[in-house]
Amino acid sequence: MAANLLHSMARKKNHKTGPLPPRNGLGATRARVPDGESIPAVDFIWHLVSTQRHRHPDDTVDAVLQRFAEGGVVKRDGTALTAETLLAPGTDVYFYRRPAPELPVPFAITTVFEDDDILVVDKPPFLATMPRASHITETATVRLRRATGNEELTPAHRLDRATSGLLLLTKRRGLRGAYQELFARREVRKEYEVIAPLHDVPPATPWHHHLTKQPGEPAARVVPDAEPNSRTVVAGVSRLPRTAEAELQARYGVSSPLARYALQPETGRTHQLRVQMMQEAAPILGDRIYPKLLPAHGEDFSTPMLLRCTLLGFTDPLTGAPREFRLSGNWPSL
Incomplete structure (x- = not known):
């Protein structure tokens, strides 16, 4: 049984889980463009950022544009998007969210x-x-x-x-x-x-x-x-x-x-x-x-x-x- 599991894991070792790897402990967010008309990528990402319940106060439009400038907004195949790219309905987009400030938990792991x-x-x-x-x-x-x-x-x-x-x-x-x-x-x-x-x-x-x-x-x-x-x-x-x-x-x-x-x-x-x-x-x-x-x-x-x-x-x-x-x-x- 152990040998079979090891063989199975070896075959899956290089399986790609997403176009953006975890960064600073956090995985990338995947979002799908809803049905309707195509939308500029910056408008789609800004809508997601600005409407999230727990948003960092510094996560502004300029911060969203910076993500695009750094190649931090991509499609499923890893293609970097520009702010002006028109996204068709059903397109999967990956980007990093910016966590809001949190009260530190005063206990160690x-x-x-x-x-x-x-x-x-x-x-x-x-x-x-x-x-x-x-x-x-x-x-x-x-x-x-x-x-x-x-x-x-x-x-x-x-x-x-x-x-x-x-x-x-x-x-x-x-x-x-x-x-x-x-x-x-x-x-x-x-x-x-x-x-x-x-x-x-x-x-x-x-x-x-x-x-x-x-x-x-x-x-x-x-x-x-x-x-x-x-x-x-x-x-x-x-x-x-x-x-x-x-x-x-x-x-x-x-x-x-x-x-x-x-x-x-x-x-x-x-x-x-x-x-x-x-x-x-x-x-x-x-x-x-x-x-x-x-x-x-x-x-x-x-x-x-x-x-x-x-x-x-x-x-x-x-x-x-x-x-x-x-x-x-x-x-x-x-």
Whole structure:
């Protein structure tokens, strides 16, 4: 099996993913000219830049024209466009967006393991895995690409922005598929650590729910009486030591006894552990979506959500050897 994967990756090694390579940690944007009349390239790009929700204040018409002057606006075949080029409907255009200023996340990414193929890190809370919406440069992918100089560094899976813990990235484009498919096929053992109010849960308790999340809605929900599509096993629950409990009670403004939950998800639905904790035990400390959606502008770096991926285990798709990565100790952000 490993030999077949290596052969497959070798054949795909020179596959071109786009006419503009990642630059300074960021990939190029692809945009398609809509139906209608042909449009000058500068008008099309300026419309995209000027109407984006999170725009850098210095991204003016002159800055757009500078992109054209530098050959930074191209067609799918790599042909550089001029500002005056008429673009027909359906034309794909590639260019680099300019990220808006972002509030720096005051936590570092730490390396857990690295070899020639993969990088495993401990991602802190408040950093998205990949660029999205208003979080572009303050993401694990962009930070790590800039720190390492490796523009091909790519996550094999995703952690929610609020979730911390183990994140595996591939170091070369040709390896992405093998590791991403490993996670997609659910062939990776995972364990998460949660801190929440103490709730009596018998050991090895399985949680089954039907979870659904609509695009654009921040919260997932449980569908009663529907066929379960998610499963998590509670591996253990233990009350926190008194000193740690008192410190977290004061910081998070709670009075309930607090516990550490070890959760082993066997499926990967969006917000699965967050919803199941709310449904079956107690909301996770610092969760700003469950049970109540809180405004984004009130986010406080001193009270991160206490949900952390502490274990990744799998059979390596390249070598067939067993791999296991584990975190222990306290959250670096606490």
